[in-house]
Amino acid sequence: MSGxxxxxxxxxxxxxxxxxxxxxxxxxxxxxxxGGYMLIMITGLYRLSQGPQEYAAFLAAxxxxxxxxxxxxxxxxxxxxxxxxxxxxxxxxxxxxxxxRVPGSVIVAAHWVGFAVISVALWLLMTAQGV
Amino acid sequence: xxxxxxxxxxxxxxxxxxxxPRFQTYSVPCHEDWVVLxxxxxxxxxxxxxxxxxxxxxxxxxxxxxxxxxxEPALACHAFxxxxxxxxxxxxxxxxxxxxxxxxxxxxxxxxxxxxxxxxIAKDPKTIDEGAYLQSKAELSIFKQYTACINxxxxxxxxxxxxxxxAFVGPAALALAHRYNxxxxxxxxxxxxxxxASNPGIWECSFVGACSEVCPKSVDPAAAIQQAKIAxxxxxxxxxxxxxxxxxxxxxxxxx
Numbered sequence: 001m002s003g004x005x006x007x008x009x010x011x012x013x014x015x016x017x018x019x020x021x022x023x024x025x026x027x028x029x030x031x032x033x034x035g036g037y038m039l040i041m042i043t044g045l046y047r048l049s050q051g052p053q054e055y056a057a058f059l060a061a062x063x064x065x066x067x068x069x070x071x072x073x074x075x076x077x078x079x080x081x082x083x084x085x086x087x088x089x090x091x092x093x094x095x096x097x098x099x100x101r102v103p104g105s106v107i108v109a110a111h112w113v114g115f116a117v118i119s120v121a122l123w124l125l126m127t128a129q130g131v
Numbered sequence: 132x133x134x135x136x137x138x139x140x141x142x143x144x145x146x147x148x149x150x151x152p153r154f155q156t157y158s159v160p161c162h163e164d165w166v167v168l169x170x171x172x173x174x175x176x177x178x179x180x181x182x183x184x185x186x187x188x189x190x191x192x193x194x195x196x197x198x199x200x201x202x203e204p205a206l207a208c209h210a211f212x213x214x215x216x217x218x219x220x221x222x223x224x225x226x227x228x229x230x231x232x233x234x235x236x237x238x239x240x241x242x243x244x245x246x247x248x249x250x251x252i253a254k255d256p257k258t259i260d261e262g263a264y265l266q267s268k269a270e271l272s273i274f275k276q277y278t279a280c281i282n283x284x285x286x287x288x289x290x291x292x293x294x295x296x297x298a299f300v301g302p303a304a305l306a307l308a309h310r311y312n313x314x315x316x317x318x319x320x321x322x323x324x325x326x327x328a329s330n331p332g333i334w335e336c337s338f339v340g341a342c343s344e345v346c347p348k349s350v351d352p353a354a355a356i357q358q359a360k361i362a363x364x365x366x367x368x369x370x371x372x373x374x375x376x377x378x379x380x381x382x383x384x385x386x387x
Contacts, residue, residue, distance in 0.1 A: 002146050004228035009294045024339045091354035099269040
């Protein structure tokens with residue numbers, strides 16, 4: 001007589017049991033890479049405050065193989081994070097306009113348009129400043 | 132039209148004899164229009180009358196026949212055999228104690244469902260003679276999707292958060308709390324907040340979203356929980372800025 005059986009759950013390997021759990025973990029782990037990139041940015045500001053030579057050394061290090069590799073990986077994770085974040089926005093922020101639900105696809109599309117507009121504006125600003 | 136023979140690997144567990152569950156295989160000649168529930172009924176009727184499982188309506192309304200079919204939580208009456216390979220593994224819902232074979236114990240869910248008071252709490256309760264509480268179509272559309280929940284527990288079976296911490300109130304109960312909180316006729320939100328806005332309530336959810344992906348009725352519990360998080364965060368800041376607001380909330384106020 002054993003009574004009801006409780007199936008064990010792996011506390012460390014659970015996320016490998018379903019593709020959707022892996023996708024979730026990738027979305028969450030992307031934050032670590034983006035956080036790491038923020039630390040690099042802050043370090044850059046600090047090196048800038050130290051003088052032109054120090055900043056040039058920082059830039060040279062960032063353009064080295066490790067710096068480029070980390071930036072590329074972070075870019076992929078940031079793009080994935082953005083993609084997954086935009087997809088879930090209609091769930092968290094449903095909009096009602098003129099008494100009707102705004103379709104989720106419209107909310108997601110609006111985010112992409114906003115993202116593109118801000119990106120282009122920043123690009124223009126940076127090129128105008130000669131960055 | 133010839134039947135396709137499909138091997139069904141069914142999880143078996145007899146609490147009087149077995150220490151752990153085991154799988155038993157049955158060869159079932161399946162019609163083209165059969166769902167997995169038809170095949171299980173065939174096993175029960177023709178091959179092995181000791182098999183235990185729950186079912187009732189056979190039309191995705193009662194929510195009784197939730198099972199894990201080839202690793203995915205699904206209603207057995209909603210899963211066509213033709214959409215699966217020649218081997219189909221059927222297990223009881225994950226994250227619940229297995230009573231026998233495909234039957235799980237859902238007492239934990241029933242307790243949590245009750246704890247969120249999933250019923251209409253009206254400001255001025257009416258007698259039946261006084262008639263219905265009226266509501267416009269627009270007001271109904273705010274929460275209608277959440278009324279479709281059939282308590283089938285597929286969402287709890289898919290939720291890794293519930294798997295790791297069974298104190299989590301969970302997707303269906305929180306979605307139903309949100310359903311009443313969004314109802315223009317209801318003033319019970321503050322009475323539900325103790326459970327809903329607690330750590331094992333909405334804040335235990337990390338938005339994996341698996342609940343919404345497996346929901347057979349498109350309830351989207353993940354959406355309900357995220358909206359409740361935003362509303363509760365708004366409460367936190369408003370209470371901080373306007374301490375006198377606490378008193379008003381106790382009298383009952385709505386999200387929207």
